[in-house]
Amino acid sequence: MQSTELGNKESGKIWHRKPSPLTRDGIIVNIIHNTSDYHSKTLRFLNVAFDGSGNCLIAGDHQGNIYVFDLQSNRFNLVLRTTQACTALAFNLHRKSEFLVALADYSVKCFDIVTKELVSWMRGHESSVFSISVHASGRYAITTSSDTAQLWDLDTFQRKRKLNIRQSVGIQKVFFLPLSNTILSCFKDNSIFAWECDTLFCKYQLPAPPESSSIIYKVFAVTRDGRILAAGGKSNHLHLWCLEATQLFRIIQMPTKVRAIRHLEFLPDSFDAGSNQVLGVLSQDGIMRFINVQTCKLLFEIGSLDEGISTSVISPHGRYIASIMENGSLNIYSVQALTQEINKPPPPLVKVIEDLPKNKLNASDVKMMVPSGRIQRPTKSRDSKIQTRILKQDLTGTFENKEVRIFYH
Numbered sequence: 001m002q003s004t005e006l007g008n009k010e011s012g013k014i015w016h017r018k019p020s021p022l023t024r025d026g027i028i029v030n031i032i033h034n035t036s037d038y039h040s041k042t043l044r045f046l047n048v049a050f051d052g053s054g055n056c057l058i059a060g061d062h063q064g065n066i067y068v069f070d071l072q073s074n075r076f077n078l079v080l081r082t083t084q085a086c087t088a089l090a091f092n093l094h095r096k097s098e099f100l101v102a103l104a105d106y107s108v109k110c111f112d113i114v115t116k117e118l119v120s121w122m123r124g125h126e127s128s129v130f131s132i133s134v135h136a137s138g139r140y141a142i143t144t145s146s147d148t149a150q151l152w153d154l155d156t157f158q159r160k161r162k163l164n165i166r167q168s169v170g171i172q173k174v175f176f177l178p179l180s181n182t183i184l185s186c187f188k189d190n191s192i193f194a195w196e197c198d199t200l201f202c203k204y205q206l207p208a209p210p211e212s213s214s215i216i217y218k219v220f221a222v223t224r225d226g227r228i229l230a231a232g233g234k235s236n237h238l239h240l241w242c243l244e245a246t247q248l249f250r251i252i253q254m255p256t257k258v259r260a261i262r263h264l265e266f267l268p269d270s271f272d273a274g275s276n277q278v279l280g281v282l283s284q285d286g287i288m289r290f291i292n293v294q295t296c297k298l299l300f301e302i303g304s305l306d307e308g309i310s311t312s313v314i315s316p317h318g319r320y321i322a323s324i325m326e327n328g329s330l331n332i333y334s335v336q337a338l339t340q341e342i343n344k345p346p347p348p349l350v351k352v353i354e355d356l357p358k359n360k361l362n363a364s365d366v367k368m369m370v371p372s373g374r375i376q377r378p379t380k381s382r383d384s385k386i387q388t389r390i391l392k393q394d395l396t397g398t399f400e401n402k403e404v405r406i407f408y409h
Contacts, residue, residue: 004031004032004076005032006034012075014070023337025302028332030329046324047060047089048089049091050322054317056091057320062085065078065080069332082103082109084105086102087102088130099113102129102132122157128146129143131143142176161200169187171186172186182203184220184229186217186231213251217233218232220264221264221279225273227242228241232264235261238252257283261281262284262311265313280321286326288303288309288323312324319334
């Protein structure tokens with residue numbers, strides 16, 4: 001694993017030799033920000049975000065230093081020093097060189113990474129902004145704090161709408177659904193509403209989950225086609241909702257070692273038309289497990305008990321995972337390396353036993369064997385082998401038996 005120390009450098013190479021990430025951990029590079037003062041100390045990264053291309057990301061530390069990392073050109077640059085911690089970042093705006101940063105003084109600012117200048121200052125929040133969601137067009141953004149969510153026009157940087165919530169309820173998350181004008185709002189009382197972006201007309205509300213698997217939702221993720229919502233919280237249960245039918249259709253139980261889910265994110269795939277099948281589940285032990293939500297098999301995992309993950313983001317094209325570690329450093333992972341064993345082609349169905357000269361060829365001279373049984377994919381190591389049990393939904397639409405359990409041998 002390569003490691004890069006930023007120190008007091010304002011620019012430089014991310015890695016100094018060609019990365020060759022191992023299949024077992026997939027790490028391209030580990031980025032550390034240590035000061036080079038007499039009493040050296042580590043500046044902890046707090047937030048990270050990819051741009052629309054997936055080849056660039058920005059990361060901010062607790063002292064307000066914001067860096068841009070270009071994985072294609074292998075360069076990093078210090079964009080600015082805000083002198084205060086950043087609480088949220090967004091880098092997928094319609095003007096590609098601009099990004100949004102929420103700061104500890106409750107403000108949201110837009111900067112340009114090329115000119116390194118302030119573009120606009122967005123005021124209005126009275127508490128810390130912990131989430132920024134950008135519309136698929138890159139022209140609108142929703143900034144969310146514990147008591148309000150605000151919709152902004154990124155052409156004029158004027159506030160269009162404001163969603164106020166009673167303090168007794170509180171907001172968990174408000175975000176745009178991909179490729180649509182729908183806003184999903186998730187509150188601390190477990191209510192989830194969908195709103196039309198332009199009018200804030202309520203389109204639907206999701207029903208309450210069954211009492212047999214009641215979770216106070218804390219974290220959410222949506223597939224790229226906007227059809228499936230994954231929700232989790234302080235439990236090892238994971239709920240999958242069909243947003244078109246406004247119905248809970250699957251409950252997945254993670255291994256018993258998972259007691260709480262801290263982050264969820266679907267892994268994009270160029271060939272699944274946005275109906276993402278692989279979900280990353282970050283739990284309280286600092287390990288992010290990637291499971292197939294259809295087969296409920298564990299595919300791979302990143303992080304460990306010794307080197308735990310605090311939060312992760314996945315690039316839009318699904319090639320990279322950027323994880324802020326619990327020690328404050330930043331890991332960049334190669335998804336290709338992590339899935340190398342999974343994506344190996346199956347063995348050939350036809351095997352030529354003997355190839356004879358054409359002039360001697362007849363029907364009895366060439367033997368061909370088709371292996372019996374199903375196609376065998378490469379097997380994973382014994383310690384990561386899992387069993388799955390899927391109980392299908394009954395025709396009455398009840399969910400008492402729709403539980404999928406994942407457990408280790």
